[in-house]
Amino acid sequence: MITNLLEGKRGIIFGALNDKSIAWHVAEKAHAQGARLVLTNAPVAIRMGTIGELAEKTGSEVISADATSMKDLNELFGRSMEYFGGKIDFVLHSIGMSPNVRKGIPYAEINYENMLKTLDISALSFHRILQTAYRLDAISEWGSVVALTYVAAQRTLAGYNDMGDAKALLESIARSFGYIYGKEKHVRVNTISQSPTATTAGAGISGFDSLVDFSERMSPLGNADASDCADVCLTLFSDLTRKITMQNIFNDGGFSSMGMSQRAIEQYRKSFEECPDK
Numbered sequence: 001m002i003t004n005l006l007e008g009k010r011g012i013i014f015g016a017l018n019d020k021s022i023a024w025h026v027a028e029k030a031h032a033q034g035a036r037l038v039l040t041n042a043p044v045a046i047r048m049g050t051i052g053e054l055a056e057k058t059g060s061e062v063i064s065a066d067a068t069s070m071k072d073l074n075e076l077f078g079r080s081m082e083y084f085g086g087k088i089d090f091v092l093h094s095i096g097m098s099p100n101v102r103k104g105i106p107y108a109e110i111n112y113e114n115m116l117k118t119l120d121i122s123a124l125s126f127h128r129i130l131q132t133a134y135r136l137d138a139i140s141e142w143g144s145v146v147a148l149t150y151v152a153a154q155r156t157l158a159g160y161n162d163m164g165d166a167k168a169l170l171e172s173i174a175r176s177f178g179y180i181y182g183k184e185k186h187v188r189v190n191t192i193s194q195s196p197t198a199t200t201a202g203a204g205i206s207g208f209d210s211l212v213d214f215s216e217r218m219s220p221l222g223n224a225d226a227s228d229c230a231d232v233c234l235t236l237f238s239d240l241t242r243k244i245t246m247q248n249i250f251n252d253g254g255f256s257s258m259g260m261s262q263r264a265i266e267q268y269r270k271s272f273e274e275c276p277d278k
C-alpha cells in the first residue's frame, strides 16, 4: 500500500458538493496521503451541500468562491497562501454545470445565454483559475493542476448537449495554458477523462443510467468510479508524474478506444429478439 504520497503538499480542491462528488473522494484520499487542503465551492453550493462535514473529516479550511468571479478567485488564492503559509502544490478543478442540460433544452434548439453560462462555468473557469494562480505566482515549481473532463469532448454522445463543447474547450485550455505554465514555472496542467459516474452533475445528463450501463458493457475493465478517479488525481498531484503535462488521460476502463464489445452487442441483439422487425 502506498503511504504519504502527498506528505507536505498543499492543495486547493474545487467542487466537493456532497459525498457523491468526485472532488469529495479526491479530498479524502489526498488527506489520507498527507496533504493539507483548502476546499472551495460556490457560496450556494456550500449552503446546500455538505462540504463542512468533509472539512471536519480532513481537517481542511473551507473558502467559498464562485469560479466565474476573478474577485472571488483572487481572494481564494490569497487567503489559501496565508492559511498554508506558502505556495500551493496542487489544484483540482472539478466543476461543471449546463443550464441547457438542467432545463432539458435539446442541442439543436440551444439557448445561447445558457450556453455562454455553460462555457463560463465549465470551461473558462479553468482558465480563470490558472490565470489567477499565474498572476499571483501562487503555485510551487513542479506543482500540478488537474481538471476533470469527459470523452464527449472527442466523440458525440447523445444527450450530453453543450457540455461536450465545454469539455472540448476545457481540454484545449489545459494544453494552451500548460505550455506557458510549464515553460515559465515548471507547473503541470492535465485533464482526466472520467467514466460516467453517479453524482449530482452526472445524474443531470439525459439517459444517464443507460449511458452508465452502455459504457460498462463497452469497457474491457468496466467503468472507473469516483474512487478510481481520485487515485489518478493523486498520481498527477504527486512527484511521480513530474514530466506529464498538457495531456488528457482517459480513466475509463478502455471505453474511449472501443468500437463495439461482445457484451454490448449481445445486449443489443436481445432487443431484436424482443421486438422483431415487421
Ligand SMILES: NC(=O)c1ccc[n+]([C@@H]2O[C@H](COP(=O)([O-])OP(=O)(O)OC[C@H]3O[C@@H](n4cnc5c(N)ncnc54)[C@H](O)[C@@H]3O)[C@@H](O)[C@H]2O)c1
Pocket (backbone or CB within 6 Å): 014, 015, 016, 017, 018, 020, 021, 022, 023, 041, 042, 045, 065, 066, 067, 068, 093, 094, 095, 096, 097, 121, 148, 149, 150, 193, 194, 195, 196, 197, 198, 199, 200, 201, 202, 203
Ligand atoms: N459524473 C460524471 O459522470 C462525470 C464524468 C466525467 C467528468 N465529470 C466531471 O467531473 C467534475 C465534477 O463533477 P461531479 O460528477 O463530481 O458532480 P458534482 O455535481 O458533485 O460536482 C460539480 C461541482 O461543480 C460546482 N460548481 C458549479 N458551478 C460552480 C461555480 N460557479 N463555481 C464553483 N463551483 C461550481 C458544483 O457546486 C459542484 O460541486 C465535472 O467537471 C464533471 O463534468 C463527471
